[in-house]
Amino acid sequence: xxxxxxxxxxxxxxxxxxxxxxxxxxxxxxxxxxxxxxxxxxxxxxxxxxxxxxxxxxxxxxxxxxxxxxxxxxxxxxxxxxxxxxxxxxxxxxxxxxxxxxxxxxxxxxxxxxxxxxxxxxxxxxxxxxxxxxxxxxxxxxxxxxxxxxxxxxxxxxxxxxxxxxxxxxxxxxxxxxxxxxxxxxxxxxxxxxxxxxxxxxxxxxxxxxxxxxxxxxxxxxxxxxxxxxxxxxxxxxxxxxxxxxxxxxxxxxxxxxxxxxxxxxxxxxxxxxxxxxxxxxxxxxxxxxxxxxxxxxxxxxxxxxxxxxxxxxxxxxxxxxxxxxxxxxxxxxxxxxxxxxxxxxxxxxxxxxxxxxxxxxxxxxxxxxxxxxxxxxxxxxxxxxxxxxxxxxxxxxxxxxxxxxxxxxxxxxxxxxxxxxxxxxxxxxxxxxxxxxxxxxxxxxxxxxxxxxxxxxxxxxxxxxxxxxxxxxxxxxxxxxxxxxxxxxxxxxxxxxxxxxxxxxxxxxxxxxxxxxxxxxxxxxxxxxxxxxxxxxxxxxxxxxxxxxxxxxxxxxxxxxxxxxxxxxxxxxxxxxxxxxxxxxxxxxxxxxxxxxxxxxxxxxxxxxxxxxxxxxxxxxxxxxxxxxxxxxxxxxxxxxxxxxxxxxxxxxxxxxxxxxxxxxxxxxxxxxxxxxxxxxxxxxxxxxxxxxxxxxxxxxxxxxxxxxxxxxxxxxxxxxxxxxxxxxxxxxxxxxxxxxxxxxxxxxxxxxxxxxxxxxxxxxx
Numbered sequence: 001x002x003x004x005x006x007x008x009x010x011x012x013x014x015x016x017x018x019x020x021x022x023x024x025x026x027x028x029x030x031x032x033x034x035x036x037x038x039x040x041x042x043x044x045x046x047x048x049x050x051x052x053x054x055x056x057x058x059x060x061x062x063x064x065x066x067x068x069x070x071x072x073x074x075x076x077x078x079x080x081x082x083x084x085x086x087x088x089x090x091x092x093x094x095x096x097x098x099x100x101x102x103x104x105x106x107x108x109x110x111x112x113x114x115x116x117x118x119x120x121x122x123x124x125x126x127x128x129x130x131x132x133x134x135x136x137x138x139x140x141x142x143x144x145x146x147x148x149x150x151x152x153x154x155x156x157x158x159x160x161x162x163x164x165x166x167x168x169x170x171x172x173x174x175x176x177x178x179x180x181x182x183x184x185x186x187x188x189x190x191x192x193x194x195x196x197x198x199x200x201x202x203x204x205x206x207x208x209x210x211x212x213x214x215x216x217x218x219x220x221x222x223x224x225x226x227x228x229x230x231x232x233x234x235x236x237x238x239x240x241x242x243x244x245x246x247x248x249x250x251x252x253x254x255x256x257x258x259x260x261x262x263x264x265x266x267x268x269x270x271x272x273x274x275x276x277x278x279x280x281x282x283x284x285x286x287x288x289x290x291x292x293x294x295x296x297x298x299x300x301x302x303x304x305x306x307x308x309x310x311x312x313x314x315x316x317x318x319x320x321x322x323x324x325x326x327x328x329x330x331x332x333x334x335x336x337x338x339x340x341x342x343x344x345x346x347x348x349x350x351x352x353x354x355x356x357x358x359x360x361x362x363x364x365x366x367x368x369x370x371x372x373x374x375x376x377x378x379x380x381x382x383x384x385x386x387x388x389x390x391x392x393x394x395x396x397x398x399x400x401x402x403x404x405x406x407x408x409x410x411x412x413x414x415x416x417x418x419x420x421x422x423x424x425x426x427x428x429x430x431x432x433x434x435x436x437x438x439x440x441x442x443x444x445x446x447x448x449x450x451x452x453x454x455x456x457x458x459x460x461x462x463x464x465x466x467x468x469x470x471x472x473x474x475x476x477x478x479x480x481x482x483x484x485x486x487x488x489x490x491x492x493x494x495x496x497x498x499x500x501x502x503x504x505x506x507x508x509x510x511x512x513x514x515x516x517x518x519x520x521x522x523x524x525x526x527x528x529x530x531x532x533x534x535x536x537x538x539x540x541x542x543x544x545x546x547x548x549x550x551x552x553x554x555x556x557x558x559x560x561x562x563x564x565x566x567x568x569x570x571x572x573x574x575x576x577x578x579x580x581x582x583x584x585x586x587x588x589x590x591x592x593x594x595x596x597x598x599x600x601x602x603x604x605x606x607x608x609x610x611x612x613x614x615x616x617x618x619x620x621x622x623x624x625x626x627x628x629x630x631x632x633x634x635x636x637x638x639x640x641x642x643x644x645x646x647x648x649x650x651x652x653x654x655x656x657x658x659x660x661x662x663x664x665x666x667x668x669x670x671x672x673x674x675x676x677x678x679x680x681x682x683x684x685x686x687x688x689x690x691x692x693x694x695x696x697x698x699x700x701x702x703x704x705x706x707x708x709x710x711x712x713x714x715x716x717x718x719x720x721x722x723x724x725x726x727x728x729x730x731x732x733x734x735x736x737x738x739x740x741x742x743x744x745x746x747x748x749x750x751x752x753x754x755x756x757x758x759x760x761x762x763x764x765x766x767x
Contacts, residue, residue: 040127040295040364040373043357049288054173056287056328061167074152081107081148082169084310084325087118088138088333090164092130098154100139105149115153118142119309122447123340125366126373126422127295134335136164141329143310143322168333172321173285270409273402273468274551275360278343278351284320286327286356292337294357295364297374299408301416302437303401304368305458306341306379307450312387316348322381323352330366340366343378343400349392351400354379360407370420370427371444376404384451394457395548398464401438412438412465420444438462467547471500474541474553479529481636483597483613488558488636489532496527497541497553505546512540532559560596560637567591570629572647573737574696574766575619579730581672584649584764588618592633592641602640605630624649624764652688652763660685663760666700670729671761676700678759682751688763693740696732697747698761705759706752710734713744722758730761740767 059080087100101115118139124130150167281288314322327339341354342365357363367377378400380393401412410416417434420427425446427433433444440458441449475496476482480489487493499506506523513530514537521528530539537559542552568591577585590601590611603609603618605628611618625648632642654663654677661684663677677686697710701724710718720733749758 040297042128043294043296045292046288049291051289052285052287052324053282054285054324056173056324057171058328058332059169059171061169063165063167074150074154076103076105076112076149076151078105078149079147079169080171081146082144082150082171083146083321084141084143084170084172084329085147085150086139086141086168086329086333087152088136088164088166088168090136092124092135092137092334094137100152100154102142102144102150102152104144104147104151107146107148112149112151113144116142116144116311121334122369122425122445122449123306123367123441124334124369125336125340126369127364128293129295129337129364129366130369130422132292132335132337136333136335138168138329138334140309141168141170141326141333143308143314143318143325145314145318168329170325170328170333172325172328267411267466268414270406270411271402271466271468272406272470273399273465273549274470274472275403276351276396276399278353278359279320280353280359281356284323284352286324286339287331288356290328290331290338291356292331294337294355295373296357297362297364299374300362300376300404301408301410301418302371302375302435302439303397303404303412304371304375304377304439304441304444305397305450305454305461306367306377306441307384307454308344308379308381309383309385309449309451310381312347312382314346314381316346316350319344319346319348319350319352319381322346323354336366338366340377341379342367342376344381345378345393345396346381347387347390347393349396351396360404368441368444369424370422370429371418373421376400377441380450380454384454385448386451387453389454389457391548393454394461394464397438398461398547399468399549401461401465402468405437410437413462436462438465464547464549467505467545468549469499469501469506469543469545469551471498472541472543472551472553473498474555477555477557480557480638481599483599483636486536486556486558486597488560488597490561490637490639491531491559493530493532493539493557493559494527495530495539495541498526499543501543501545507544507546507548510540510542510544512542513537515540530557532557534559534561558596558637560594560635560639562595562635563639563641564592564594564598564633564635566633566641566643567593570631570643570645571693571737572627572629572645572649572766573694574649574732574735574764576696576732576735578728579651579672579696579698579732579761579764581651582623583621584624584651585619585621585732586649586766588620588629588631590616590618590631590633594633594635594639597636599634599636602632602634603630604632605644622649624651647766649764649766650690650692652690652765654686654760654762657686657688657760657763660687666759668729670727671700672698672730676759676761678757679749680706680751680756680758682749682756684749684758685746686760687744687746689742689744690763690765691742692738692765692767694735694737694766695743695745696735696764697745698730698732698764700759700761701728701731701733702757702759704755704757706756707750708758709748709750711746711748712736712738719750721752723755732764 100118102118103113103115105112121138121140323344330336330339338355342363343354344352353359355363355365362374364373365377378397405412415434415436417432420429420431423429435443438461440455441447477487478494479492480487503523508523509521509525511518511528537557539557540552540554542550544550571589573587575585575587598613600613600615601611606622609618626646628646630644632640634640653673661681663679666676666678667674699722701722703725705722707719707721709716718734
């Protein structure tokens with residue numbers, strides 16, 4: 001912003017009355033601009049939008065109309081608490097050419113500030129958003145900090161008053177804004193001390209783990225850490241914005257926007273830079289419930305650089321509150337769909353996601369009238385007509401430009417001829433103008449924005465935009481294994497990375513563990529080994545360009561030296577299937593857990609097997625007799641804990657059972673030991689007594705086989721039908737796990753009609 005003329009006198013007069021005071025303003029007549037439509041996709045409002053964690057309130061003071069002229073003072077008056085203010089009116093086409101100044105009372109000190117100018121806003125929407133009947137004209141908002149009183153004075157003369165004139169006071173809430181998405185943040189404080197690669201150290205920093213693409217919808221909101229302002233940070237002394245003369249809208253066919261110095265050598269080769277770390281909308285507590293329809297374009301062909309012209313007198317800890325206030329002003333006061341800018345940047349270099357829809361999506365903003373669709377805009381918080389730019393600001397703008405333009409295969413140092421989508425104070429709708437792909441707002445409209453000091457730095461910013469780290473990629477760590485996107489090691493993890501940028505252009509690498517700077521490998525390094533304490537760790541590898549820009553990649557590594565714990569003893573249970581003198585089907589049950597990530601079991605006896613993390617049993621066959629089972633529980637990091645048991649499987653022939661009634665011996669080599677017992681009469685019984693913890697009954701199944709009842713320790717537990725289309729011998733059709741001890745199992749022939757025969761091959765038990 002920082003804007004055309006200060007508000008002045010024109011053809012129509014305005015009268016401001018507040019608290020008994022009267023002010024006169026003037027407004028020239030202005031026709032609605034013609035709009036040249038471009039293809040967009042419209043995203044409707046979210047009916048289920050989540051309310052913000054920090055509520056922003058708007059209080060308005062309606063201004064009564066009266067006639068008259070001359071200079072007018074609005075006396076000091078007490079108000080509800082606010083931190084940002086502006087004046088709005090019903091007709092968005094009104095263009096005042098008088099002056100408005102305000103002063104406010106500090107909540108903290110109770111003292112009144114000096115007079116500060118309000119300028120007419122020179123940013124705005126196009127298309128359907130511009131046609132919204134709820135849209136209002138207004139001044140640029142002014143950040144004044146926590147205040148509870150306001151006064152105004154107006155210089156100018158005329159007659160009449162725009163309808164709906166009012167004073168808008170925004171309270172952004174009292175909590176500090178948090179952080180959001182983007183690449184992992186690990187900003188180094190001034191006191192950070194590098195340490196050797198083999199040891200941890202450094203100053204505690206906060207970090208984020210959301211990727212830029214996901215961050216647009218990310219729900220994380222842990223606190224963000226901003227670097228301290230550099231020595232070249234802008235002055236914090238408040239002063240009114242300077243003004244420039246606004247040329248009338250022209251119908252020029254093709255115009256080349258002026259440059260401040262000799263242009264940077266251009267290239268058409270895109271710079272595939274990483275989008276810098278940023279605070280997402282949830283991080284600064286955007287109010288999603290007030291957002292209207294948002295349009296999405298098809299590309300970003302240029303980046304407009306703005307400034308908010310709000311104030312230079314702010315602490316960077318207030319930046320999130322300023323962004324919240326600007327959103328409230330743009331939506332509730334101006335009547336726009338959302339905050340106008342795609343990105344906002346404070347003087348300390350902290351970047352904020354602006355208009356809803358996606359950080360790396362071509363969201364149509366309301367920032368550069370006539371040039372909103374298929375452009376992006378970044379606005380630096382402050383007034384750079386009076387404040388100096390600084391290297392931190394310029395570095396971030398350069399990286400944003402490279403990333404946004406590079407995504408659509410444009411080099412940020414190149415130029416492009418564009419068409420005005422609607423009329424503004426400089427160009428008529430349809431006018432063609434050749435601009436740098438990184439340009440100032442004043443290149444597209446009649447405005448001083450982004451302030452003479454920041455505008456003068458645009459050639460340097462373009463030069464910085466191509467000085468980026470590209471192609472940084474982290475390879476899979478070594479020293480452990482991955483599970484669920486997290487890498488697990490016992491203690492040492494090996495990192496290796498690749499980068500496209502030439503080593504001569506790299507200043508150094510920085511490795512952060514849990515946001516503490518761990519080491520600073522040389523520019524030629526492509527690997528490092530870290531020794532980690534137990535627990536979950538966020539690891540970031542940052543590549544720093546000689547220009548000061550950087551890119552970073554991260555991963556999560558869990559240090560784990562604790563072996564899994566067995567939660568229950570192993571057990572061996574008999575299972576259904578075919579038994580013989582050399583083979584008994586069994587199931588080994590397993591139960592273990594790990595403090596970090598369980599990997600599974602490794603069986604070495606009675607035979608080798610490797611089981612996954614979800615395994616709770618293992619089925620195999622063993623030779624009747626005593627068998628040793630040796631199993632190791634493993635975790636992903638490689639820790640292990642073994643266990644061993646010995647279990648015996650015994651075969652009890654049918655002849656060892658106590659008989660009730662007549663049973664006939666059947667001889668066949670397919671039976672256990674070549675013979676079995678058969679009975680057809682109802683009520684015939686066989687009973688086995690044994691000491692063990694699992695049992696299986698063996699039968700021969702035929703087409704003529706009938707049903708049998710099964711009793712355990714005197715209680716009927718099952719009825720089994722032994723009929724089979726094919727003969728099957730030594731079949732365990734019933735098994736049961738028991739408490740360890742002495743048991744009695746009995747079978748009873750049920751005398752099934754037409755097929756009463758039951759052939760018993762004996763009983764198997766385990767202990």
